[in-house]
Amino acid sequence: MLPHLRGALLNASFLTLALVLGEFTVAQLLGFTPFVVWIYSVGGSQAQLSVAVSVLSLLVTWALLLSLAVFGGRSRTSAAKG
Structure with a gap:
């Protein structure tokens, strides 16, 4: 069971990181404070x-x-x- 979850958890971690960094970066570029x-x-x-x-x-x-x-x-x- 755990080897099958590894890929899903890794993908979820990357998606979460991309969303958080994207939100912060876009807000900073537009001059807003997140x-x-x-x-x-x-x-x-x-x-x-x-x-x-x-x-x-x-x-x-x-x-x-x-x-x-x-x-x-x-x-x-x-x-x-x-």
């Missing part, structure tokens, strides 16, 4: 604000994923038919 970097820099002077924004982004992400699961998924009857 969200995570902004939270970290604000955290040094205003810890409560960085925690509040982090929790808010977590809740927004959770709500978006929940709405995608509810509205974007196939219904059980159509999944059973085909």
Whole structure:
């Protein structure tokens, strides 16, 4: 089982690295501060604000994923038919 997972985990790691570096590079080239970097820099002077924004982004992400699961998924009857 583990030899089969090695390729998948390696590919997932490369894709994750490419996405993260791409987001950071594009934001820096356009003159924007990436969200995570902004939270970290604000955290040094205003810890409560960085925690509040982090929790808010977590809740927004959770709500978006929940709405995608509810509205974007196939219904059980159509999944059973085909």
